[in-house]
Amino acid sequence: xxxxxxxxxxxxxxxxxxxxxxxxxxxxxLLVDSVISNCNGVVNKKIxxxxxxxxxxxxxxxxxxxxxxxxxxxxxxENTVECVMYNANKNNCKxxxxxxxxxxxxxxxxFDLIIDDISGxxxxxAEISGWFDxxxxxxGVGGDILTNTFLEDSVNYLNTGGLVFFPVISFxxxxxxxxTAEKTFDIVECVGRSEFMLPESMHSSIDILxxxxxxxxxxxxxxxxxxxxxxxxxxxxxKT
Amino acid sequence: xxxxDEVILTIESALELEKGSLSMDTSMGSIEQWDSLGHLSxxxxxxxxxxxxxxxxxxxxxxxxxxxxxxxxxxNKLIEK
Numbered sequence: 001x002x003x004x005x006x007x008x009x010x011x012x013x014x015x016x017x018x019x020x021x022x023x024x025x026x027x028x029x030l031l032v033d034s035v036i037s038n039c040n041g042v043v044n045k046k047i048x049x050x051x052x053x054x055x056x057x058x059x060x061x062x063x064x065x066x067x068x069x070x071x072x073x074x075x076x077x078e079n080t081v082e083c084v085m086y087n088a089n090k091n092n093c094k095x096x097x098x099x100x101x102x103x104x105x106x107x108x109x110x111f112d113l114i115i116d117d118i119s120g121x122x123x124x125x126a127e128i129s130g131w132f133d134x135x136x137x138x139x140g141v142g143g144d145i146l147t148n149t150f151l152e153d154s155v156n157y158l159n160t161g162g163l164v165f166f167p168v169i170s171f172x173x174x175x176x177x178x179x180t181a182e183k184t185f186d187i188v189e190c191v192g193r194s195e196f197m198l199p200e201s202m203h204s205s206i207d208i209l210x211x212x213x214x215x216x217x218x219x220x221x222x223x224x225x226x227x228x229x230x231x232x233x234x235x236x237x238x239k240t
Numbered sequence: 241x242x243x244x245d246e247v248i249l250t251i252e253s254a255l256e257l258e259k260g261s262l263s264m265d266t267s268m269g270s271i272e273q274w275d276s277l278g279h280l281s282x283x284x285x286x287x288x289x290x291x292x293x294x295x296x297x298x299x300x301x302x303x304x305x306x307x308x309x310x311x312x313x314x315x316n317k318l319i320e321k
Contacts, residue, residue, distance in 0.1 A: 225298035
């Protein structure tokens with residue numbers, strides 16, 4: 001079990017990672033910050049953290065005062081339930097956590113706010129990045145399979161007036177994901193963006209990245225002698 | 241031509257530090273704000289200061305301290321020694 005600190009705006013929370021659980025990245029931090037800044041009207045309502053990993057999103061939102069109610073969380077990983085419960089208890093957060101793929105554990109449930117933190121990078125990049133050490137990444141070569149399925153299904157699990165937040169990473173097929181979002185929701189807004197430098201450990205795989213970019217699966221910029229990629233956070237909802 | 245002081249001010253601003261916080265020897269990792277995100281913020285801010293002349297410099301992302309950044313800017317004739 002690995003302990004780490006996750007920084008919030010005014011504080012930091014201690015979290016623990018069980019075996020095979022995804023360690024939060026800069027994308028998770030941007031997602032949490034973007035939800036907090038753009039979730040107007042959804043305070044103290046029913047919130048689902050999908051692809052919860054160690055429970056970082058749900059616990060962070062609780063700590064930032066978004067809701068004192070019970071949070072809902074799920075992930076595909078075997079150790080999810082135990083890990084999220086452990087972290088929630090350590091941080092005095094109430095959570096209903098289930099194991100399962102996408103919305104499978106939430107049959108006939110409806111939420112006011114659904115936050116997607118499932119794998120959203122090209123599976124080829126997942127392999128070379130080390131970000132998914134021992135964690136499955138079935139997002140396909142375009143990194144869009146899971147996010148597109150999430151978006152198409154999410155409308156069936158949203159209460160009227162509900163919001164969905166999801167990250168789009170330039171190491172995935174951005175066009176495909178945004179096209180699905182726009183077909184599914186009336187309003188799709190970019191509410192957060194952060195750029196990142198390619199980690200040194202991935203420099204030996206630049207030829208793979210170039211091939212994926214050439215094939216239209218991913219995008220990035222060559223600047224400052226390195227590769228710059230980005231994450232954007234989108235908020236989607238239907239007009240009521 | 242821009243001055244060393246303007247470059248240091250730009251780095252301080254990119255890292256959201258107060259004026260006078262940085263010395264020539266300050267390096268990446270020696271202050272909390274100068275992590276990989278802070279590093280990219282420095283490069284992007286310098287690129288704006290120098291009207292897009294920083295992005296094409298191939299070794300600038302490897303500069304790990306104020307001194308190393310200034311050396312690269314001098315090498316590229318963007319500031320005077």
